[in-house]
Each structure stands twice: as C-alpha cells, then as structure tokens.
Amino acid sequence: MNNLVEIFCDVDDFCHFFIPQWTQFCLDKGYRLHRRQGHMYPSEIMTILILFHMSHYHDFKNFYLENMWKYHHNAFPTLLSFIRIGPSVWVPLCSYLTKLKRKSSY
DSSP: OOSHHHHHHHHHHHHHHHHHHHHHHOOOOSSOOOOOOOSSOHHHHHHHHHHHHHSSOSSHHHHIIIIIHHHSTTTSTTOOSSOOOOGGGHHHHHHHHHHHHHHHHO
16 A cells, blocks of 8 residues: 555545444543544544655654655645644554554465
C-alpha cells in the first residue's frame, strides 16, 4: 500500500468499523466524558502517522512541514499548521497495524 488514497481508504474503513465498537467498551469514571470532534478525523491522523513511518524522515516536525504541508495540503483540507496528536488515536492505530500484520502472515 504505497498510494496515499489506498492507505487512507483502508484506514478509514477500519475506523468506521472499529471506533464505534471501541468507544462502546471504554470505561468511564462515573462522570460524563466530553468527547469533542477535532478538526481532523482519526483516520486522517492515523494516515499521516503511517506515512511518516513509511518515509525517510527522522523527526515528525520536518516530515509534517516539508512533506504533508507542502505536497498534501489539498488531500487533507483541515490540515493544521501544527498537529496535536492525542492519545485517542493510539489504540485504533495499534489495532489497525495488528490487523495488517495478521493479514500479511497468511
């Protein structure tokens, strides 16, 4: 999966399936959790992280400014000038990569 569109579509399909089931099983601490939708969808953030790890860049800031911001600004219309990746995307990302690992081992 070297194509940006292929990666995003696969990640987005996974997120549409995984995230509702995952949030259903998340534990709360007895009070109402406020889950605000950010400017970018989790599938967009996950795609950017996957592309970073597939690239030759050693740090995320240079990758983001020199590659994503310069060349892929049109592909991600809500691309921020500085991205803040919260912990909310790590569980879906790890699950997605585990799914890919299982699929490639067959």
